[in-house]
Amino acid sequence: MTADLIFLLQAFVIITVPFALSRALRLSGMVPIVVIQILLGIALGPSLFGRFAPEAYGMLFNPDTLRPLAGAASIAVLFFGFITGLHFDTDSFRGRGGAFAAIAAASVVIPTGLGVLAGLYIGTRHPETLGARGDLFVFAAAIGICLGVTALPVLGAILREMGLLGQRIAGVALGIAAANDAALWLLLGGLMTVVAGGVPTQLGILLPLLALPVYFLVMVQVVRPLLARVVSALMHDGTMGEAALVVVGAVAIGSAVVTEILGLHYIFGAFLAGAIIPRELRQPILDRLEVMTIAVLMPFFFMLTGLRTQIDPSSSVFLEILVVTTVLGVVGKVGGTALTAVFFGEKWSSALCLGTLVQTKGLMEVVVLTVLLEYGIISITAFSALTLMAVISTALVMPLSRLFLPRAKSEALARSEREFPNIGAAGRGAVRPHGGYHEG
Numbered sequence: 001m002t003a004d005l006i007f008l009l010q011a012f013v014i015i016t017v018p019f020a021l022s023r024a025l026r027l028s029g030m031v032p033i034v035v036i037q038i039l040l041g042i043a044l045g046p047s048l049f050g051r052f053a054p055e056a057y058g059m060l061f062n063p064d065t066l067r068p069l070a071g072a073a074s075i076a077v078l079f080f081g082f083i084t085g086l087h088f089d090t091d092s093f094r095g096r097g098g099a100f101a102a103i104a105a106a107s108v109v110i111p112t113g114l115g116v117l118a119g120l121y122i123g124t125r126h127p128e129t130l131g132a133r134g135d136l137f138v139f140a141a142a143i144g145i146c147l148g149v150t151a152l153p154v155l156g157a158i159l160r161e162m163g164l165l166g167q168r169i170a171g172v173a174l175g176i177a178a179a180n181d182a183a184l185w186l187l188l189g190g191l192m193t194v195v196a197g198g199v200p201t202q203l204g205i206l207l208p209l210l211a212l213p214v215y216f217l218v219m220v221q222v223v224r225p226l227l228a229r230v231v232s233a234l235m236h237d238g239t240m241g242e243a244a245l246v247v248v249g250a251v252a253i254g255s256a257v258v259t260e261i262l263g264l265h266y267i268f269g270a271f272l273a274g275a276i277i278p279r280e281l282r283q284p285i286l287d288r289l290e291v292m293t294i295a296v297l298m299p300f301f302f303m304l305t306g307l308r309t310q311i312d313p314s315s316s317v318f319l320e321i322l323v324v325t326t327v328l329g330v331v332g333k334v335g336g337t338a339l340t341a342v343f344f345g346e347k348w349s350s351a352l353c354l355g356t357l358v359q360t361k362g363l364m365e366v367v368v369l370t371v372l373l374e375y376g377i378i379s380i381t382a383f384s385a386l387t388l389m390a391v392i393s394t395a396l397v398m399p400l401s402r403l404f405l406p407r408a409k410s411e412a413l414a415r416s417e418r419e420f421p422n423i424g425a426a427g428r429g430a431v432r433p434h435g436g437y438h439e440g
Contacts, residue, residue, distance in 0.1 A: 006065045014040065014299040032158050034362045035395045037299055041306030042387070061307055073304040076297035077367060080153075081267035082252040083290055084364070085274020086282045087152050088181055099344040100172070104179035106340035107358050111332030112148035112187070118324050119143030122382070126317050132376035138195060142377045145187050146368060146386055147329040150180035151394075153294075154362030158397055169350065169405075173357040176337070180358065185271060188368060192264045195375050211262055219255065219276050227251060228278040240284040248277075248285055265371045298363065305366055308373065309384045321385035326392055333359035333393075334400075353404035360397050365390035 001009075018036040022028050027036065043049060050057040119140030123130055130139050155177045164170040193212070227247070234244035252273040259269030277285065312318050337355035342348060366387060373383045 001059075003065055003068070006060055007068045010060070010065075010069060010303060011300070014044070014303045015296060018299070019295075028161065030398055031395055032154065032161065032360075032362065032398065034154055034157070035391055037302045038305070038362075038366060038387070038391050041299075041302035041304075042309050042311065042391075043306065044303060045306035045309050047306075047309060047311035047384075066304075066307070069300055069304055072297065072300035076293065076299075076301045077267055077370070078253065078256050078270045079289060079293045080298060080301075080363060080367065081256075081270035082274040083286065083293055084153055084181070085271040086277055086286055087156065088178060088271075088275045100175065101179075103337060103340045103344065103354075104176045107150070107176050107333060107337040107355070108148050108180055108183045110336030111329055112144040112183075114328040114332040115144035115147030115325070116140045118147070118328050122321055122324065126320075129317065129321065129379045129382045131373070131378045131382075133195070135377075138191065138377055139382075141187075141191055142372050143325065143382075143386075145184065145191065146365060146372075146389075147325060147332060148180065148187075149184055149361050149365045149368060149390075150177045150333075150358045151360050151362040151364035152177040152181045153290075154364065154394065155357060155360040157294075158360060159357070162398065162401070169354060169357070173354055176354070176358050177360070181364075184364070184368070185268070188371070189264065189268055191377075192268070192371070192375065195377065212264075215258060215262075216272070219272055223251065224276045224278065227276075228281065231281055235284065238284060240281075240288045245285075245288055248281075265374070267367065267371065294363075301370075302366075305370065305387065308370075308380065309387050310380055311384055311388060315381070318381055318385050321382055322388055325386060326389045329361075329389060329393055330359060330396065349404045353401050356397055356400040356404065359393050361390040362394045365393075 014037075018033060018040050021040075022031070022033055022036055044061075046057070050061075117140075119142065120136065122143065123136045123139045127134075130136065152174070155173060159170045159173070189212075230247055231240075231244045234241060234247065240248070252270050255269035255273035256266035257269065259272070260266040334352065334355035337358055338348070338351035341351035341354055346354070369378070369383050369386050369390070372378045373380070378386070
């Protein structure tokens with residue numbers, strides 16, 4: 001077979017099979033499609049397909065056939081970072097009150113802190129799990145970031161699949177996810193800046209530290225207003241046309257080029273480009289790019305991730321990393337969020353449902369892990385175990401939240417009746433019951 005034919009077969013399988021499996025097994029609404037996509041990527045890698053059909057695996061996934069796949073995966077990750085930036089809106093968590101800020105902070109600080117401790121434990125006990133750089137404290141910080149991740153775009157997709165968008169708990173969960181995303185990019189950006197600078201030379205560290213604020217100011221003060229004028233002039237009846245889309249794509253890729261030159265991953269530049277897009281332009285851009293990126297481009301990235309993932313159930317190190325990070329990640333996210341929410345007046349079922357929703361990791365976790373692997377911070381064993389941890393954590397979201405959701409809804413209705421006793425049954429559906437914290 002020619003390389004082009006192999007690439008087309010790869011694309012056909014990775015794009016169509018997850019969707020077909022979801023529909024055939026009636027998994028829609030029970031398991032996020034992103035979980036099926038990631039699992040298929042892993043199944044096509046050395047862990048399953050390569051083990052049981054090594055000759056076919058060698059023919060389909062040799063260096064020559066992987067080159068177009070790697071290019072498609074890079075474009076997918078770049079535009080995924082851009083789309084994540086488009087979803088990022090500081091109004092999601094601004095003005096919600098001190099209680100919301102405390103809950104959002106706990107949902108980041110507690111799992112990240114547990115992750116740092118887990119990273120120190122794993123790195124000390126198994127030094128071979130450190131990446132090529134061999135830095136224990138950078139490794140521990142990376143594990144902390146991985147356990148603190150909440151994937152805002154994936155959470156939005158899950159809430160849409162569950163029919164929760166527009167409800168109070170969905171709004172609060174999305175606000176917390178936005179705060180989580182802000183913390184994630186700050187922490188990961190800081191870690192990458194240190195790694196890019198290196199330890200031996202102070203100048204190497206200072207260069208990105210000094211350049212990034214300047215670059216950020218240029219993007220906000222110059223590119224953002226200029227982009228608003230140019231794109232608005234190119235749009236027709238609120239629709240993003242070809243010329244406008246080319247301008248937007250050029251800004252995303254150009255921003256990615258700058259951060260790559262600075263020694264950071266290009267996804268940071270793509271994310272920043274999305275985050276500075278004026279609000280009135282975001283939805284038209286998302287209408288054009290989001291479905292295509294998530295449904296068609298990202299599966300190429302999943303396939304490449306699967307080829308890097310080496311799951312060895314007989315490896316005690318692999319299993320130890322998987323168990324430790326999964327348990328601490330779930331306990332830290334769900335427990336930290338729920339305990340803080342209860343402290344500020346939420347009922348246990350609502351708090352646990354909220355904590356379950358914000359432990360969504362999905363695509364974002366896999367992207368973060370890929371960056372950490374490429375920069376030599378984590379080993380392939382740690383990468384594989386944490387990838388599976390992300391799949392398990394995301395797969396638990398729907399069943400666990402459905403478990404807590406009926407009680408959370410009944411409690412919200414009872415609270416609504418107490419607070420609005422004169423509203424009849426016909427009017428209760430329009431009431432947004434107040435919780436222990438302000439939604440804004």
